[in-house]
Amino acid sequence: MAAEITYIDAIREAQAHALRDDPRVFLYGQDVAAFGGAFKATKNLAKEFPGRVFDSPISEDAMVGLAVGAAIEGLRPIIEMQFADFSTVGFNQIVNQAATLFWRTGVPCPITVRLPFGGTSGGGPFHSQSLETIYAHYPGLIVLTPATVEDAYSMLIEAVAIDDPVIFCEHKFLYRHLKAEKLPTEALPVGKARIARVGRDLTIVAYSAMVQDALEAANELVPEGWEVEVVDLRSVKPLDTDTVMASVARTGKLLCVGESWPWGGVTAEVIARVASEGYGLLDVPPQRLNAKDTPVPYHPNLWAAHRPTVRAVAAAARKILRS
Amino acid sequence: MLQAATEPRAEAADDVREAHLAAFRFMLRARLLDDKFAVLYRTGKIHGGVFLGRGQEALSAALGVSLKKTDVFAPLIRDAAGRMAFGEPIVDAVRTYLGSALGPMRGRDGNVHRGNPRTGYLPMISHLGAMVSVVNGVLFARRLKNISGTVGAACLGDGATSTGAFHEALNQAAVEKLPLVLVVADNQFAYSTPTSRQFACESLADKGVGYGVASHSVDATDLTACLKIVGTAVAQARAGHGPQLVVAKLLRLCGHGEHDDANYIVPALKNSPLGRDCLKVAEQFLLRQKWAEAATIAAWRREATREIEEAVAQVQREPAPDPYVENWSAISSEHLNETHEQNGR
Numbered sequence: 001m002a003a004e005i006t007y008i009d010a011i012r013e014a015q016a017h018a019l020r021d022d023p024r025v026f027l028y029g030q031d032v033a034a035f036g037g038a039f040k041a042t043k044n045l046a047k048e049f050p051g052r053v054f055d056s057p058i059s060e061d062a063m064v065g066l067a068v069g070a071a072i073e074g075l076r077p078i079i080e081m082q083f084a085d086f087s088t089v090g091f092n093q094i095v096n097q098a099a100t101l102f103w104r105t106g107v108p109c110p111i112t113v114r115l116p117f118g119g120t121s122g123g124g125p126f127h128s129q130s131l132e133t134i135y136a137h138y139p140g141l142i143v144l145t146p147a148t149v150e151d152a153y154s155m156l157i158e159a160v161a162i163d164d165p166v167i168f169c170e171h172k173f174l175y176r177h178l179k180a181e182k183l184p185t186e187a188l189p190v191g192k193a194r195i196a197r198v199g200r201d202l203t204i205v206a207y208s209a210m211v212q213d214a215l216e217a218a219n220e221l222v223p224e225g226w227e228v229e230v231v232d233l234r235s236v237k238p239l240d241t242d243t244v245m246a247s248v249a250r251t252g253k254l255l256c257v258g259e260s261w262p263w264g265g266v267t268a269e270v271i272a273r274v275a276s277e278g279y280g281l282l283d284v285p286p287q288r289l290n291a292k293d294t295p296v297p298y299h300p301n302l303w304a305a306h307r308p309t310v311r312a313v314a315a316a317a318r319k320i321l322r323s
Numbered sequence: 324m325l326q327a328a329t330e331p332r333a334e335a336a337d338d339v340r341e342a343h344l345a346a347f348r349f350m351l352r353a354r355l356l357d358d359k360f361a362v363l364y365r366t367g368k369i370h371g372g373v374f375l376g377r378g379q380e381a382l383s384a385a386l387g388v389s390l391k392k393t394d395v396f397a398p399l400i401r402d403a404a405g406r407m408a409f410g411e412p413i414v415d416a417v418r419t420y421l422g423s424a425l426g427p428m429r430g431r432d433g434n435v436h437r438g439n440p441r442t443g444y445l446p447m448i449s450h451l452g453a454m455v456s457v458v459n460g461v462l463f464a465r466r467l468k469n470i471s472g473t474v475g476a477a478c479l480g481d482g483a484t485s486t487g488a489f490h491e492a493l494n495q496a497a498v499e500k501l502p503l504v505l506v507v508a509d510n511q512f513a514y515s516t517p518t519s520r521q522f523a524c525e526s527l528a529d530k531g532v533g534y535g536v537a538s539h540s541v542d543a544t545d546l547t548a549c550l551k552i553v554g555t556a557v558a559q560a561r562a563g564h565g566p567q568l569v570v571a572k573l574l575r576l577c578g579h580g581e582h583d584d585a586n587y588i589v590p591a592l593k594n595s596p597l598g599r600d601c602l603k604v605a606e607q608f609l610l611r612q613k614w615a616e617a618a619t620i621a622a623w624r625r626e627a628t629r630e631i632e633e634a635v636a637q638v639q640r641e642p643a644p645d646p647y648v649e650n651w652s653a654i655s656s657e658h659l660n661e662t663h664e665q666n667g668r
Binding site: 027059067074075107139140162164237 | 335381392404427428431432438439441442444446448449453455456457458459460461462463464465467468487490491494495498550610652653654655656659661662
């Protein structure tokens with residue numbers, strides 16, 4: 001029986017690969033050294049790579065500032081935010097320091113900031129947030145949202161190699177939920193979306209954990225005679241409009257699903273682009289589905305209803321398909 | 324034996340005199356350059372604000388001459404003297420204020436937001452305290468690369484000591500024992516806010532104690548004191564004694580920017596010892612010591628004025644940035660830019 005590799009194993013292995021491959025790479029974050037990280041994404045890396053993995057004080061601002069300085073000096077730091085939610089404390093350094101450096105000076109800023117993000121039951125308002133939208137809004141940042149074990153691995157390796165600041169959004173629910181038999185040896189490049197499921201009746205655009213929900217919803221619709229195409233964006237910035245548009249050209253219908261809050265955001269961006277550049281491709285008005293416009297709740301009953309569920313995605317799809 | 328014993332002392336005295344003369348010339352040039360920027364501002368030649376270092380030149384120059392070219396320097400808005408001492412050509416300062424396409428910031432950023440990160444000269448962002456951890460990062464990286472003996476200096480005002488970024492970065496430098504010299508110019512006002520509304524400790528130097536960082540206090544109206552104290556702090560950091568906090572007291576002899584008449588600075592403060600003009604104090608000291616003659620100082624002044632006028636004339640002939648040839652890419656990986664129709668590219 002093949003060994004099982006989880007999404008978080010893939011993230012650990014990608015960091016090991018980067019450390020092994022490139023002497024300029026180092027890890028800096030809270031509890032990442034001997035302890036191996038709050039989620040164990042850096043387990044044993046301090047032992048395997050002595051002098052390359054460092055615990056930081058609880059200082060998100062200074063963590064990112066240090067990474068920018070190290071990048072100026074030619075290194076390639078990987079910063080682990082313990083939870084994406086806490087990256088707001090380092091927000092200034094990310095959006096004003098890291099994201100403006102190349103534009104202002106011509107000196108690139110190759111830092112990778114890992115954000116364990118997204119809801120898990122019991123996480124509550126401050127350990128569950130999805131912040132891809134807010135980072136994608138700022139010029140100068142690349143924002144990645146892998147939905148599979150394979151992408152978690154290959155996209156993190158690529159993130160470290162990219163000469164610009166990368167916000168790497170890794171979904172906490174997927175950490176131990178997704179498994180693969182082996183790590184990939186080749187991958188689509190960053191910036192290319194993937195057709196996760198082929199279909200002719202409706203395009204569902206999703207990213208990160210919502211890709212899994214969209215795929216399940218698509219399966220649920222098969223007995224009803226619908227074949228739904230699922231596009232996994234993989235990276236929300238840059239956003240692969242071409243792949244989305246080509247899919248909508250085939251299906252004529254669009255549903256965009258995101259786990260983040262509804263105002264603005266990735267789903268709104270996708271719909272805006274399709275509506276303005278591909279209006280003629282649409283048979284019916286495009287729709288989107290997001291979390292509710294409240295902080296993320298704690299209790300499982302509330303939490304499960306806050307984010308789009310498989311059922312909610314299937315219901316939204318049915319509504320479009322029957323219109 | 325006697326010879327051997329006296330020679331080093333004589334050399335040291337020579338060094339002290341030379342350091343004073345070098346620092347004074349940077350102070351003078353910075354003051355004259357600032358005066359020129361004020362004129363250009365009032366005649367509408369500069370877009371946006373102008374921020375002067377009047378009253379802070381002794382501190383700034385003392386830091387600049389204490390650093391080596393291989394060190395790291397993150398100046399703040401009132402550091403024209405230190406920037407020059409660290410090696411910034413006058414023409415680059417003028418280019419940034421006038422937005423020349425040939426300047427280090429190419430019109431993308433302006434005024435005091437200038438630098439050259441590749442040479443350790445870091446361009447500030449406006450968010451106070453944010454540059455300190457970036458200096459830490461350069462020093463941390465150099466340690467990983469086994470480069471030793473370099474110092475990183477970051478400059479702040481009293482207002483910036485109230486930011487979280489200051490706290491996080493000073494603590495980080497202490498934890499990592501980095502060779503950071505953090506120079507705080509306590510100039511009595513953060514924009515218009517007096518220090519009584521900024522902090523409640525006796526002296527900002529007390530803050531060093533809380534972080535386990537060596538603290539130094541200095542009267543920044545006195546060049547001699549600045550050279551001695553800042554020089555000591557830089558030497559201590561270079562020798563591996565960890566981060567050093569220097570708190571310098573002075574009065575800002577201008578508004579926050581040239582748009583600000585600073586009517587909130589009361590005459591009693593201006594007439595107090597803090598209100599002394601460090602440039603005049605230093606000039607009188609050099610004359611009294613007979614380290615420079617009045618005619619020599621006048622010649623330096625003429626020379627600097629000519630150099631500044633030439634730089635301004637040159638930059639005014641240089642091209643402005645052209646929005647039609649501008650590469651509107653905020654990232655270096657151009658293949659990862661957005662390609663859809665509405666991103667303006």
